[in-house]
Amino acid sequence: MNKIILTSLILLLLASCGKDNDDALGYIPTPAEIATPLLFQQLIPEAVIPEDNPQTEEGIALGKRLFYDKRLSLDNSISCASCHRPQEGFSDSRTVSIGVDGAPGTRNSMPLVNLAFNYFGNFNWDGSAATLEEQHETPITSPIEMHSTFADITAMVEADANYPLQFEQAFNVTNVTKTEVTKALAQFVRTMVSGDSKFDRHLLGEATLTPQEQNGLDVFLDETRGDCFHCHGSPTNPLWTDNIFHNNGLDTTFDDRGRGDFTGDPNQFGQFKSPSLRNLAYTAPYMHDGRFATLEEVVNHYSEGLVYSDTIDPLMKAVDVGGVALSETDKADLVAFLLSLSDPSFINNPAFLPSNNP
Amino acid sequence: MKKIALLFIALVSFLACDNDDETATPVVESVVSISFTQSFDGSPITANEFNAISYTNENGEQLSISRLRYLMSDIVLTDANGTEAVIGDYSLVDVGENSGVLLEAPMTFEPGEYTLSMRFGFSDADNTNAAYPDLNAASWGVPAPLGGGYHYMQMEGMYINSEDVNTNYQYHTIRAAENPGEAPTLTDTSIAINLGTLTIEGSVTIIEVNMNIEEWYKNPIVWDLNELYTMLMPNYEAQIMMNQNGQNVFNLGLVNSAIDN
Numbered sequence: 001m002n003k004i005i006l007t008s009l010i011l012l013l014l015a016s017c018g019k020d021n022d023d024a025l026g027y028i029p030t031p032a033e034i035a036t037p038l039l040f041q042q043l044i045p046e047a048v049i050p051e052d053n054p055q056t057e058e059g060i061a062l063g064k065r066l067f068y069d070k071r072l073s074l075d076n077s078i079s080c081a082s083c084h085r086p087q088e089g090f091s092d093s094r095t096v097s098i099g100v101d102g103a104p105g106t107r108n109s110m111p112l113v114n115l116a117f118n119y120f121g122n123f124n125w126d127g128s129a130a131t132l133e134e135q136h137e138t139p140i141t142s143p144i145e146m147h148s149t150f151a152d153i154t155a156m157v158e159a160d161a162n163y164p165l166q167f168e169q170a171f172n173v174t175n176v177t178k179t180e181v182t183k184a185l186a187q188f189v190r191t192m193v194s195g196d197s198k199f200d201r202h203l204l205g206e207a208t209l210t211p212q213e214q215n216g217l218d219v220f221l222d223e224t225r226g227d228c229f230h231c232h233g234s235p236t237n238p239l240w241t242d243n244i245f246h247n248n249g250l251d252t253t254f255d256d257r258g259r260g261d262f263t264g265d266p267n268q269f270g271q272f273k274s275p276s277l278r279n280l281a282y283t284a285p286y287m288h289d290g291r292f293a294t295l296e297e298v299v300n301h302y303s304e305g306l307v308y309s310d311t312i313d314p315l316m317k318a319v320d321v322g323g324v325a326l327s328e329t330d331k332a333d334l335v336a337f338l339l340s341l342s343d344p345s346f347i348n349n350p351a352f353l354p355s356n357n358p
Numbered sequence: 359m360k361k362i363a364l365l366f367i368a369l370v371s372f373l374a375c376d377n378d379d380e381t382a383t384p385v386v387e388s389v390v391s392i393s394f395t396q397s398f399d400g401s402p403i404t405a406n407e408f409n410a411i412s413y414t415n416e417n418g419e420q421l422s423i424s425r426l427r428y429l430m431s432d433i434v435l436t437d438a439n440g441t442e443a444v445i446g447d448y449s450l451v452d453v454g455e456n457s458g459v460l461l462e463a464p465m466t467f468e469p470g471e472y473t474l475s476m477r478f479g480f481s482d483a484d485n486t487n488a489a490y491p492d493l494n495a496a497s498w499g500v501p502a503p504l505g506g507g508y509h510y511m512q513m514e515g516m517y518i519n520s521e522d523v524n525t526n527y528q529y530h531t532i533r534a535a536e537n538p539g540e541a542p543t544l545t546d547t548s549i550a551i552n553l554g555t556l557t558i559e560g561s562v563t564i565i566e567v568n569m570n571i572e573e574w575y576k577n578p579i580v581w582d583l584n585e586l587y588t589m590l591m592p593n594y595e596a597q598i599m600m601n602q603n604g605q606n607v608f609n610l611g612l613v614n615s616a617i618d619n
Contacts, residue, residue, distance in 0.1 A: 042488075043488055043491060043494045044491050044494050044495045045491045045492060045495055117495075119495055218503065221501035221502070221503060222501075222503070222538075222592070223528075223530075223589045223590075223591045223592055224589045224592060227589075229497070229499075229501055230497065230512075231497070233497060234497070234499055234501060235488075235502070236487065236488040236494045236499040236506075237494050237495060237497050237499065239495070242496070242497040267408065267409045267424075308524070311409075312526070313526075314424050314425060314514035314515050314516060314526040314527065314528060315514065315526070315528060316526055317526065317528075317588055317589070318588075319525075319526060320523055320525070
């Protein structure tokens with residue numbers, strides 16, 4: 001009995017020590033887990049969740065609403081999803097992105113997939129953002145993207161019928177700032193995990209590769225033929241990217257210096273982040289500038305289109321003759337294998353698609 | 359260079375912490391770290407030296423280094439009584455990213471003489487396919503048709519070939535695999551390295567283990583990059599030769615201690 005009294009006293013004391021400001025609204029958001037596919041659990045380290053932005057049901061729902069909300073742009077014309085379209089693997093079939101007022105960008109949009117598993121903290125083609133939260137600031141304010149301001153967005157949020165309560169429930173704040181907007185978006189983006197392609201199911205013993213896909217895998221893994229695995233993952237790296245920067249021999253000189261523009265290091269001119277090879281069936285066109293419309297063109301590039309520059313990656317072979325010249329069969333099979341990494345359940349997952357009720 | 363400066367500062371600041379206590383103090387145990395360094399015949403190589411074609415190997419080819427990653431395993435200090443302390447099961451050294459270059463022991467050491475040993479790559483017993491999540495994420499794996507497991511080293515860059523063309527080379531070492539495919543025959547080509555005896559003393563000891571890159575091209579086989587520059591992973595003979603040349607690549611460098619008195 002005494003113990004109970006004591007406990008209540010302590011609780012009371014603690015309660016009275018709480019901050020008296022309006023921000024302490026007492027909402028406790030519901031923690032959420034990243035749905036990690038079995039293969040990921042077996043093969044790679046856990047998802048990276050920043051300590052100051054844990055995943056919560058409320059935060060994710062809010063992030064999703066923001067992701068699809070065109071009012072995040074200057075003239076209410078585009079949302080994140082305008083350039084990261086679900087049916088296009090959360091990328092964009094246009095060669096380069098088009099911002100508000102039809103302003104053309106300089107780069108092909110990137111697919112949003114498995115970004116919670118980027119352990120090296122390098123987002124964008126050139127690694128210019130170290131966290132997702134930081135990344136999300138740029139499209140919102142960039143003149144060639146959404147061209148808005150966080151002041152405008154805060155005002156929009158405050159005037160909305162539902163946002164204020166949603167922000168309170170997710171972050172326990174009434175004063176919405178850039179921080180909460182980007183945190184909510186990042187929580188949603190982190191949920192976008194793809195790991196249920198035919199190839200994943202093959203690894204789990206639930207699907208069988210066709211002979212073409214199997215030969216394509218062999219080409220991919222063979223140092224004398226495709227040798228793609230050194231940069232693009234393998235059956236033991238289910239991300240299908242190394243998430244680092246390479247010059248894969250596209251150009252002799254660079255209009256866009258990629259990583260080198262960001263770091264200023266001439267040794268990195270022309271380097272871009274290896275993209276994941278998941279969901280290529282939906283994410284055409286390819287490369288940082290969307291120069292290749294088809295996977296056949298991509299494979300032809302590696303097979304006979306390589307060109308020399310000082311920073312070309314040392315993994316590129318037979319550069320003086322354009323590449324290792326794959327046979328037509330190997331090329332076709334390689335494409336068949338690449339397509340087996342596409343995951344229809346990802347682009348059709350209702351959790352990632354716009355919901356009707358805000 | 360930066361690293362050395364840093365180590366120096368660390369040492370100096372430890373020294374500066376000396377206390378003037380005259381009374382007998384208990385034995386100071388040493389915090390021990392292994393510092394992995396690289397050189398090409400004496401000149402240090404860090405990421406700063408990458409990409410310049412400014413080294414000449416024994417066979418006379420000029421070359422650059424633009425990526426260098428290697429795996430050391432079973433890193434063990436053995437005291438005079440034969441008691442072993444495992445400093446690390448494995449460490450992936452990535453020179454370009456400057457990661458894995460300094461490995462701190464999880465335990466401290468009493469002053470004394472120790473021998474240091476480690477292994478270049480994984481021995482067969484440890485070279486289990488897909489077993490190490492961090493190495494999987496670093497795309498360090500070897501494809502199944504070559505026997506799976508992990509790379510030992512990826513050393514890459516450009517060399518000027520006999521036709522005067524700048525040419526990429528990939529000096530990758532793995533467990534040698536004969537007849538790649540369904541059932542390759544595998545030969546453990548990892549290298550046991552005994553770095554000899556060293557003295558641990560003071561509150562901090564930093565032990566340098568240096569890779570002399572030139573050795574990979576030199577001894578006992580004078581390596582001809584014109585012949586052996588690419589697609590070496592499935593080349594069984596090349597892997598055996600790399601193993602032979604690797605025997606004397608690693609040496610004990612400086613052992614720096616911060617001595618309290």
